Amino acid sequence: MTQDLAGRAAGDGAAVDGDRAAVTGEGVAADGGSVAADGVSGAADGVSGAADGSSGAADGGRSRPAGSRLGVLGWLRWGWRQLTSMRTALVLLFLLALASIPGSVLPQQGIDPAAVTQYYAAHPALAPFLARLSGFDVFGSPWFAAIYLLLFTSLAGCVLPRTFRLARSAGQPPPAAPRYLGRLPQAAGFATTLAPDQALESAAALLRRRRFRVRKGAGWVSAEKGYLHETGNLLFHVALLGLLVSVALGGLFGYKGNRLLVEGDTFANTPVGLDVFRPGRLVTAGSLQPFSITLKKFSARYITSGDQRGQPAKFAAWLRYNSRYGGPMRSYDLQVNHPLNVDGVQVFLIGHGYAPVFKVTDGTGAVRFDQPVPFIPVEQSGLTSAGVVKVPDAHPRQLGFAGVFLPTEIDVGGRLASAFPAAEYPRVSLVSYAGNLGVNSGQPQSVYSLDTSHMRRLAVSPRPLAPGQSITLPNGLGKLTFTGYRRWVSLAITYDPGQLPALVSAVAALCGLILSFLVRRRRMFVRAAPAGSDRDGAASEMTAVAVGGLTRSDAAGGFAAEFAELATEIMREVRGEAAADSHQPGGASTGDSHEAPPLAGDLTQAAGAKGE
Amino acid sequence: MPNTGLADVSNVALVLAIAIYAVAMVAYAFDFAFGKRRPSAVSPASATPAAAQAGTRPELVAAAVGSSVAELAGRGSPADPADLADPADPAAPAKPAEPAAYGVLPAPAPPAASPPRWPQGTWLRLGFLLTCAGLVLQLTAVATRGLSEHRIPWGNMYEFIAAITCAAVLALVFGAIRFRAYYLGLFVLLPVVLALAVDVVVIYTPEGQLVPALQSYWIAIHVTGMIIAIGAYILGAVAAVLYLLLARYERRAAAGQPTGAAGIFDRLPGADTLDRLSYRTILFAFPAWTFAVIAGAIWADHAWGRYWGWDPKETWSFIIWLVYAAYLHARATAGWRGRRAAYIQLFGFGCVLFNLVGVNLWVSGLHSYAGLPH
Numbered sequence: 004m005t006q007d008l009a010g011r012a013a014g015d016g017a018a019v020d021g022d023r024a025a026v027t028g029e030g031v032a033a034d035g036g037s038v039a040a041d042g043v044s045g046a047a048d049g050v051s052g053a054a055d056g057s058s059g060a061a062d063g064g065r066s067r068p069a070g071s072r073l074g075v076l077g078w079l080r081w082g083w084r085q086l087t088s089m090r091t092a093l094v095l096l097f098l099l100a101l102a103s104i105p106g107s108v109l110p111q112q113g114i115d116p117a118a119v120t121q122y123y124a125a126h127p128a129l130a131p132f133l134a135r136l137s138g139f140d141v142f143g144s145p146w147f148a149a150i151y152l153l154l155f156t157s158l159a160g161c162v163l164p165r166t167f168r169l170a171r172s173a174g175q176p177p178p179a180a181p182r183y184l185g186r187l188p189q190a191a192g193f194a195t196t197l198a199p200d201q202a203l204e205s206a207a208a209l210l211r212r213r214r215f216r217v218r219k220g221a222g223w224v225s226a227e228k229g230y231l232h233e234t235g236n237l238l239f240h241v242a243l244l245g246l247l248v249s250v251a252l253g254g255l256f257g258y259k260g261n262r263l264l265v266e267g268d269t270f271a272n273t274p275v276g277l278d279v280f281r282p283g284r285l286v287t288a289g290s291l292q293p294f295s296i297t298l299k300k301f302s303a304r305y306i307t308s309g310d311q312r313g314q315p316a317k318f319a320a321w322l323r324y325n326s327r328y329g330g331p332m333r334s335y336d337l338q339v340n341h342p343l344n345v346d347g348v349q350v351f352l353i354g355h356g357y358a359p360v361f362k363v364t365d366g367t368g369a370v371r372f373d374q375p376v377p378f379i380p381v382e383q384s385g386l387t388s389a390g391v392v393k394v395p396d397a398h399p400r401q402l403g404f405a406g407v408f409l410p411t412e413i414d415v416g417g418r419l420a421s422a423f424p425a426a427e428y429p430r431v432s433l434v435s436y437a438g439n440l441g442v443n444s445g446q447p448q449s450v451y452s453l454d455t456s457h458m459r460r461l462a463v464s465p466r467p468l469a470p471g472q473s474i475t476l477p478n479g480l481g482k483l484t485f486t487g488y489r490r491w492v493s494l495a496i497t498y499d500p501g502q503l504p505a506l507v508s509a510v511a512a513l514c515g516l517i518l519s520f521l522v523r524r525r526r527m528f529v530r531a532a533p534a535g536s537d538r539d540g541a542a543s544e545m546t547a548v549a550v551g552g553l554t555r556s557d558a559a560g561g562f563a564a565e566f567a568e569l570a571t572e573i574m575r576e577v578r579g580e581a582a583a584d585s586h587q588p589g590g591a592s593t594g595d596s597h598e599a600p601p602l603a604g605d606l607t608q609a610a611g612a613k614g615e
Numbered sequence: 616m617p618n619t620g621l622a623d624v625s626n627v628a629l630v631l632a633i634a635i636y637a638v639a640m641v642a643y644a645f646d647f648a649f650g651k652r653r654p655s656a657v658s659p660a661s662a663t664p665a666a667a668q669a670g671t672r673p674e675l676v677a678a679a680v681g682s683s684v685a686e687l688a689g690r691g692s693p694a695d696p697a698d699l700a701d702p703a704d705p706a707a708p709a710k711p712a713e714p715a716a717y718g719v720l721p722a723p724a725p726p727a728a729s730p731p732r733w734p735q736g737t738w739l740r741l742g743f744l745l746t747c748a749g750l751v752l753q754l755t756a757v758a759t760r761g762l763s764e765h766r767i768p769w770g771n772m773y774e775f776i777a778a779i780t781c782a783a784v785l786a787l788v789f790g791a792i793r794f795r796a797y798y799l800g801l802f803v804l805l806p807v808v809l810a811l812a813v814d815v816v817v818i819y820t821p822e823g824q825l826v827p828a829l830q831s832y833w834i835a836i837h838v839t840g841m842i843i844a845i846g847a848y849i850l851g852a853v854a855a856v857l858y859l860l861l862a863r864y865e866r867r868a869a870a871g872q873p874t875g876a877a878g879i880f881d882r883l884p885g886a887d888t889l890d891r892l893s894y895r896t897i898l899f900a901f902p903a904w905t906f907a908v909i910a911g912a913i914w915a916d917h918a919w920g921r922y923w924g925w926d927p928k929e930t931w932s933f934i935i936w937l938v939y940a941a942y943l944h945a946r947a948t949a950g951w952r953g954r955r956a957a958y959i960q961l962f963g964f965g966c967v968l969f970n971l972v973g974v975n976l977w978v979s980g981l982h983s984y985a986g987l988p989h
Contacts, residue, residue, distance in 0.1 A: 089944060089947065090948060090951075092944060093944055093945060093948060093951065096937050096938075096941040096944065097941055099937055100933075100934045100937040100938050100941070100966075103934050103937075104930075104934065107925075107927040107934075107974070111925060114924060114925060142925050185720050191720055191721055191722060191723040191724075192720030193722050193723060259920070259921070306824060309823065310821045311823040311824060314824070314826060315826055315827050316824055317827055339828055339830070339918060340828070340830060340831040340833075340914075340917055340918050342917060349920055353919065353920070495919070495920040496920075497921060499922075505912075505922060506913065506922075509909045509912070512905070513905050513906055516901070516905060520898045520902065549720055550723060560891045560895075567723065571724065573723070574723045
């Protein structure tokens with residue numbers, strides 16, 4: 004019933020106002036004394052009239068502003084009201100949910116660029132079309148931004164006025180009691196021998212004890228409680244705005260980087276030192292925190308038996324780092340779920356692999372290559388890794404090798420495979436090429452792929468090499484030795500100044516949400532007046548007391564019970580005082596007539612009328 | 616090393632729990648078939664008017680003397696009617712009094728006696744008892760599984776579904792006692808038993824260790840939050856489906872159209888009660904989901920270096936959050952509350968299911984821990 008009232012007021016009356024505060028059910032409470040007019044008188048003579056009369060207006064209003072006499076300002080006001088209306092917010096919430104779906108279905112450039120490349124290869128016709136629609140960058144696309152910016156504008160347009168109204172109403176006493184409490188969704192009445200003023204005083208005292216904010220007028224008491232409901236609701240919505248600002252902060256001043264680091268190597272946190280560097284819009288090279296990190300050792304432990312054999316159990320990287328050039332070196336045990344924090348920049352362990360070490364002697368007998376080469380895992384269960392070795396300085400021909408590193412090599416029917424991710428039986432199998440690597444052509448090349456279009460495959464058996472073994476190239480082109488292997492780790496370096504504000508906003512949003520769900524804002528009204536004199540003389544000394552209750556935030560129910568309890572307590576309180584009064588000599592009432600006589604009255608009808 | 620003996624205990628306990636749930640379902644069904652028709656199921660909120668109507672206690676007297684309080688207060692009050700309008704508010708015009716339009720106000724009644732706390736009728740009592748027994752067994756299964764692995768037992772899809780269904784039954788038992796909603800038993804246990812059967816038969820995963828990515832105390836916070844929220848979402852969705860069916864039944868019955876399954880519908884409370892129960896469940900589940908998403912974001916920040924990265928699982932959590940937020944807003948919007956809001960809620964639950972099953976099976980991402988062959 005409360006909902007019905009709210010609904011009608013919202014749907015018809017308030018929609019004309021275009022004020023979402025009223026729609027969400029806070030309007031009545033927030034608008035001070037207008038409760039009587041909107042919520043109650045309106046509900047009686049008004050609501051049906053308003054509903055019939057203005058539903059047309061509201062419908063018309065939804066499609067266009069009423070009348071063409073609206074100027075530019077009028078149209079703007081109308082547009083603003085549409086934008087900040089609850090219906091628009093609903094539609095925008097849905098649109099945002101809908102717009103997120105492609106981001107989870109299509110590969111995203113910012114998350115998995117390799118998958119995007121694969122998608123291009125698999126759907127050559129569709130991919131460019133999708134790319135034009137920002138299908139591979141959904142969450143950075145203009146249309147996604149348009150939806151969430153509209154939603155947040157709508158939210159701000161709704162929440163900020165409500166905040167001001169709440170701030171105003173917090174300093175104000177509750178509104179006057181409506182005249183006809185019987186029209187309220189919750190109402191009850193009883194008779195007492197206490198004089199009206201005394202009855203009201205006693206009811207007000209009870210309500211004050213129950214921590215209501217109480218206002219007294221001539222013949223009425225009005226009380227309100229539960230301002231935290233609206234406070235929580237607003238806190239939630241304002242915190243969402245804060246979350247958006249935090250994300251923007253990270254996007255402007257934060258940066259992300261990746262770096263693959265082989266055991267024994269060091270890198271500095273500079274745009275050049277990072278393999279991948281994605282700065283925020285306002286990040287300059289000079290604003291990067293000047294730390295450097297050396298990977299001393301990486302260890303991986305795997306489950307060696309049972310169903311989960313080969314699954315990783317623990318990764319640990321031992322780092323030495325300093326926070327600025329020449330600063331003191333410190334150690335850190337970097338693990339998954341255990342990042343390193345240097346001056347607010349976080350360093351994460353996100354990947355690992357093997358870097359076999361090769362020594363290449365060319366045809367002239369000079370050592371042209373002697374270093375570890377990171378190989379990239381192509382499968383996880385055995386960590387078979389692929390990589391290439393390029394020796395552009397070799398004479399008389401440039402040399403190139405492509406192949407795989409097998410941590411625990413096994414021969415599966417003539418095909419090489421790795422049975423276990425740890426290096427139990429490490430082998431390397433390479434195909435050798437000689438010719439032009441193409442590195443001098445000026446075209447940028449990946450260090451992980453070999454362009455063999457200008458190279459000749461050498462007739463060398465790609466038999467697996469154990470550490471220490473070599474292959475001698477034909478025609479005196481040189482020799483390659485697999486001297487051993489090292490581990491490498493892949494580090495993610497992130498700096499996000501919006502992190503803490505985002506956390507604070509999120510926690511505030513959650514608190515606001517819980518507060519608004521737990522607290523109900525409600526009003527209690529009491530009216531007392533001498534009973535009519537159209538009965539016999541005894542009845543005319545009685546006082547009729549009416550109690551009414553109103554809430555707008557009770558969709559889950561429960562106010563009816565609370566009202567029943569409060570109204571009963573008010574009755575007991577008032578009657579209790581009347582009883583105490585009657586025993587005093589010279590009391591207002593005489594003898595044993597303090598208990599009101601049972602009265603005729605069609606309760607069913609009253610309750611029924613109320614329930615309509 | 617996992618303790619295989621305890622894990623076996625867990626497996627047996629889970630199968631037993633499924634069997635007991637199935638028997639409980641039969642008992643609930645028998646209650647619908649043979650139990651007494653409930654006179655009118657009374658919800659906590661609708662209890663008061665009912666009590667007021669039935670209020671025969673002598674102290675609960677009708678109020679006004681001679682005529683209505685409203686009339687008295689308006690006419691005989693010493694206060695001038697104009698005083699009542701807030702002078703600061705021009706929107707409150709002084710309206711002429713409308714005497715006796717509202718009849719006599721009911722006397723205040725103390726909160727009505729709620730319907731009996733414990734289930735009534737042999738079959739319903741048996742069904743509820745079996746539900747509790749099954750729940751104890753399922754809790755045992757989850758606990759022994761965790762003990763056998765020396766970790767919190769939600770590391771893969773098998774364990775996750777066992778935990779979610781456990782949360783759903785927990786929500787059922789809580790809701791049944793708190794809101795006297797024993798009639799929900801059959802409708803909640805049906806999806807629970809189906810899900811558990813699939814869990815045990817199709818996606819069983821032997822006990823084992825966690826991958827390093829999951830080795831964090833955040834799994835206890837983030838995933839537990841998700842489990843609790845999804846358990847409540849299940850209860851909310853079941854109540855929403857019942858609400859939609861009941862609303863349709865009530866509409867048709869009111870219009871004199873033929874209705875099916877009146878035997879069941881007449882034994883359920885009114886559509887309003889189910890709507891409110893569903894809403895209350897979401898009032899709990901939505902903050903729980905919000906909490907779990909925030910906890911997940913904090914964990915993601917620890918593990919992956921960003922609190923939000925639009926991983927498919929994250930994206931769908933966000934979508935779910937939006938849809939349930941839309942549900943809550945729809946409840947407060949004219950023209951959307953009621954059936955439309957219930958449809959939004961069910962759409963949200965569909966997203967929960969897709970996030971649980973679809974994203975694990977068909978979309979690869981950072982949350983690929985299901986332990987299922989792709």
